[in-house]
Amino acid sequence: MERPGPQPKKEMQAINVTEALGEFQQIARDPAAAVKKAASEKIVRVIGHLPTDVPEELVHSAGAYPFGVVAYDRRQISQADAHLQTWACSLMRCAFGMALSGGLDYLQGLIVPTICDTTRTVYTIWKKVRPFHFMENFLMPRQLDRPSAKNYLLGEMGRLKARLEQFTGRKITAQDLGNSIRLYNRHRALLRRLFEFHVRHPEILGNRATYDVIKSSFLIPKENHQELLNRLINALEQELLKLKTGREKTRVRVILSGKLWEPPALMDVLDEVGAVCVGDELCTGWRYIANDVKENGDPYVALAERQLARPPFACFVNKKQDRKDALLKKVRETQADGVIFVHLKFCEPENYDYPYLKEGLDAAGVPTLRLETEVGNVSLGQIKTRVGAFIEMLEGAK
Amino acid sequence: MGTPFCTSALLKEVMADYYARGVQAKERGIPVVWVTAVFPVEIVYAAGLFPYYPENFGALAAARKTTEKLSATAEARGYYADLCGYARCGLGDAHSKEHPVGEITRPDLVFCCNTQCGTLQKWFEVAGRFYQVPYFLLDVPFIEGASTTLIKRYLVEQMHELIDFIEVYTGRQFDFDRLTEVLSLANEACRLWNEILDTAALRPAPFGFFDACFHMAPIVTLRGTEAAVAYYRELKRELEERLEKKIYALPDERWKIYWDHIPVWPRLRWFADLFAQNGALVAVSQYTHSWVYHFDLERPLESLAENYAEAFVNRGFDYRVERKIGLMRRYKVDGFVLFSNRSCKPTSFGLYDKRSIIARRTGLPGIVFEADMADQRYFAEEQIREKFRIFFEQLTNR
Ligand code: SF4
Numbered sequence: 150m151e152r153p154g155p156q157p158k159k160e161m162q163a164i165n166v167t168e169a170l171g172e173f174q175q176i177a178r179d180p181a182a183a184v185k186k187a188a189s190e191k192i193v194r195v196i197g198h199l200p201t202d203v204p205e206e207l208v209h210s211a212g213a214y215p216f217g218v219v220a221y222d223r224r225q226i227s228q229a230d231a232h233l234q235t236w237a238c239s240l241m242r243c244a245f246g247m248a249l250s251g252g253l254d255y256l257q258g259l260i261v262p263t264i265c266d267t268t269r270t271v272y273t274i275w276k277k278v279r280p281f282h283f284m285e286n287f288l289m290p291r292q293l294d295r296p297s298a299k300n301y302l303l304g305e306m307g308r309l310k311a312r313l314e315q316f317t318g319r320k321i322t323a324q325d326l327g328n329s330i331r332l333y334n335r336h337r338a339l340l341r342r343l344f345e346f347h348v349r350h351p352e353i354l355g356n357r358a359t360y361d362v363i364k365s366s367f368l369i370p371k372e373n374h375q376e377l378l379n380r381l382i383n384a385l386e387q388e389l390l391k392l393k394t395g396r397e398k399t400r401v402r403v404i405l406s407g408k409l410w411e412p413p414a415l416m417d418v419l420d421e422v423g424a425v426c427v428g429d430e431l432c433t434g435w436r437y438i439a440n441d442v443k444e445n446g447d448p449y450v451a452l453a454e455r456q457l458a459r460p461p462f463a464c465f466v467n468k469k470q471d472r473k474d475a476l477l478k479k480v481r482e483t484q485a486d487g488v489i490f491v492h493l494k495f496c497e498p499e500n501y502d503y504p505y506l507k508e509g510l511d512a513a514g515v516p517t518l519r520l521e522t523e524v525g526n527v528s529l530g531q532i533k534t535r536v537g538a539f540i541e542m543l544e545g546a547k
Numbered sequence: 548m549g550t551p552f553c554t555s556a557l558l559k560e561v562m563a564d565y566y567a568r569g570v571q572a573k574e575r576g577i578p579v580v581w582v583t584a585v586f587p588v589e590i591v592y593a594a595g596l597f598p599y600y601p602e603n604f605g606a607l608a609a610a611r612k613t614t615e616k617l618s619a620t621a622e623a624r625g626y627y628a629d630l631c632g633y634a635r636c637g638l639g640d641a642h643s644k645e646h647p648v649g650e651i652t653r654p655d656l657v658f659c660c661n662t663q664c665g666t667l668q669k670w671f672e673v674a675g676r677f678y679q680v681p682y683f684l685l686d687v688p689f690i691e692g693a694s695t696t697l698i699k700r701y702l703v704e705q706m707h708e709l710i711d712f713i714e715v716y717t718g719r720q721f722d723f724d725r726l727t728e729v730l731s732l733a734n735e736a737c738r739l740w741n742e743i744l745d746t747a748a749l750r751p752a753p754f755g756f757f758d759a760c761f762h763m764a765p766i767v768t769l770r771g772t773e774a775a776v777a778y779y780r781e782l783k784r785e786l787e788e789r790l791e792k793k794i795y796a797l798p799d800e801r802w803k804i805y806w807d808h809i810p811v812w813p814r815l816r817w818f819a820d821l822f823a824q825n826g827a828l829v830a831v832s833q834y835t836h837s838w839v840y841h842f843d844l845e846r847p848l849e850s851l852a853e854n855y856a857e858a859f860v861n862r863g864f865d866y867r868v869e870r871k872i873g874l875m876r877r878y879k880v881d882g883f884v885l886f887s888n889r890s891c892k893p894t895s896f897g898l899y900d901k902r903s904i905i906a907r908r909t910g911l912p913g914i915v916f917e918a919d920m921a922d923q924r925y926f927a928e929e930q931i932r933e934k935f936r937i938f939f940e941q942l943t944n945r
């Protein structure tokens with residue numbers, strides 16, 4: 150961490166890394182408690198969204214608290230079975246199952262981005278059988294490279310804005326939106342700094358810890374998260390000064406390709422085998438923090454431009470951004486030794502891209518491993534064995 | 548499927564002619580364009596290009612029971628058996644040396660409209676890369692209730708982008724007069740097709756769903772040409788003749804049934820026999836009623852945009868329930884069968900709840916059964932037979 154962060158307040162100095170991380174882990178472990186706590190501190194409407202294609206800045210500028218519904222209560226998956234076939238991806242089954250069992254009752258609203266057939270259809274069932282007071286689609290364009298995409302996206306953002314205003318009873322001014330944009334930009338910048346720190350010093354900040362911090366940022370208000378994040382960064386810097394002894398042995402560097410890092414224990418496995426995740430394409434990882442919104446000019450245009458320029462993702466067609474090229478570039482830039490595909494079973498958009506990405510990586514001599522996982526139903530033993538063997542192989546090749 | 552239709556021979560000719568034109572197109576350098584079933588093909592015909600339907604290839608491969616073989620090739624490349632069977636047939640054939648149902652026609656251009664599903668968006672994107680030809684996605688946002696000006700404007704803007712794209716590719720100016728002619732031919736074919744389908748409402752009826760599945764090839768592929776109009780005139784004439792001669796689809800029609808969607812292609816005969824043995828005529832399905840377009844010749848692009856974007860395949864829960872019930876009422880059916888098709892998430896997710904809602908509102912017996920339209924590995928024959936046995940019992944005891 151070269152640049153100094155915002156000056157920490159005096160009383161924060163004493164915090165150590167484990168303590169600071171503990172707070173994030175607590176949030177990631179029990180998001181419901183975190184929401185309830187945050188909502189009780191300030192009377193505010195909590196609007197859920199399925200990560201991570203909804204422009205949170207807009208929700209935030211309406212005075213609401215955007216909560217990312219990540220799959221966290223794995224026991225609730227089967228609740229969805231009466232309404233949804235078991236061959237829907239476990240991410241949606243889990244989110245919907247949690248709602249059906251009352252596990253998301255602390256939300257006043259929900260926004261579902263329509264990115265695939267599963268989100269498109271489950272949204273309609275959800276709205277029918279267990280509606281929230283406020284329930285909206287965010288209808289992203291799925292071709293991103295022609296002029297029509299931007300015009301339409303601007304219109305769609307305007308629609309969402311109007312719906313949010315109706316719901317919260319509060320007008321969103323350009324200034325409100327500007328403030329939210331700045332807050333989110335600062336927050337993303339901090340997370341990127343944290344990520345860089347992780348890549349450089351995985352012995353201090355491991356994979357699980359890093360990704361837990363990113364995930365927890367969906368779950369509590371950004372303002373609170375930012376405060377915790379500053380504290381953590383401060384603690385990490387101090388730790389680094391203390392540990393300025395000899396160099397650690399070089400770890401195997403991997404990139405994760407896919408949509409989510411599920412199951413979470415995957416990151417623990419990587420920590421155990423001494424690998425460092427130096428980059429990813431995940432919606433709940435780097436893709437969430439990769440790019441910012443321009444702070445000058447029309448904030449809606451700026452928001453739309455960020456949305457269109459986000460790193461490639463299977464659900465969108467963008468000829469200006471080839472996913473294979475982007476992945477290869479990432480491998481080169483991060484000097485990764487290999488790529489692990491983490492695919493959720495029944496997620497077809499990812500599956501259609503897989504052979505293409507794999508071929509590209511094969512041709513470039515980058516070793517790959519594919520894991521097919523499910524929220525709530527995976528044999529960890531198998532993952533351990535396969536990831537272990539893969540990392541060992543990469544180590545041998547180094 | 549009772550007495551064979553004389554028109555069947557004509558159908559063979561019409562379709563052979565269509566495929567021959569595809570071959571000729573290749574020889575004469577007329578671009579072959581891959582299109583999806585719900586794509587404004589009228590634009591392709593008006594531009595003088597040859598439209599080819601890979602979904603038809605999938606249906607044909609499935610009906611000839613070759614899905615498993617073609618899929619194995621796709622699976623060996625890293626595509627999974629959970630993907631839509633049509634896509635697996637198409638991708639499998641592309642990667643095979645053997646072509647059990649003839650080789651899929653290679654495209655010069657790949658046009659996709661995602662109004663139906665996200666699968667086509669991905670499959671066609673993959674195909675564009677595989678055949679190394681340009682890919683154009685006509686992107687249709689989901690329409691939950693009523694369509695909006697925003698969506699209409701987006702579609703029209705994309706129509707212009709599509710036409711520009713074709714003009715640049717062919718080096719010819721797009722002929723709007725020709726488009727009007729094509730649209731009026733499409734209107735005529737759709738009108739005749741729907742009049743034909745409506746004969747299934749007569750008691751007893753000369754025509755049913757399984758006949759429609761057989762005779763629908765021209766409305767899918769040749770909509771907008773003289774050939775389709777001529778064919779359906781002939782078929783209609785034959786149906787009138789049959790009515791006079793009292794030739795019916797079933798000799799002893801006791802019941803009329805609504806079948807929700809696509810047939811189980813490799814089991815078309817199996818199901819036709821099962822229903823016939825029980826004196827049940829499958830009279831109607833939203834699938835064969837997909838071609839209900841009516842274009843306004845005064846505003847061709849707007850009208851194309853509306854017809855294709857607002858097709859039922861792109862609509863929300865309530866709209867789809869209304870449409871199903873509307874068809875059931877119009878054809879005065881005695882029961883309904885909903886096919887939960889593992890290949891097709893957008894038409895299958897939501898059927899569990901739709902079944903109970905429809906049963907409650909209509910008082911009709913109805914079932915949901917699980918299978919795959921193409922892949923017999925997901926066909927649990929005994930279970931399905933038992934489910935239908937109970938269904939027919941319910942019909943008898945009503
Ligand atoms: S993109 Fe994949 S993981 Fe996400 S909701 Fe759709 S199917 Fe599920």
Ligand code: SF4
Nearest residue numbers: 631663664666890891
């Ligand atoms: S069967 Fe369903 S998923 Fe497959 S191409 Fe047709 S609409 Fe798409």
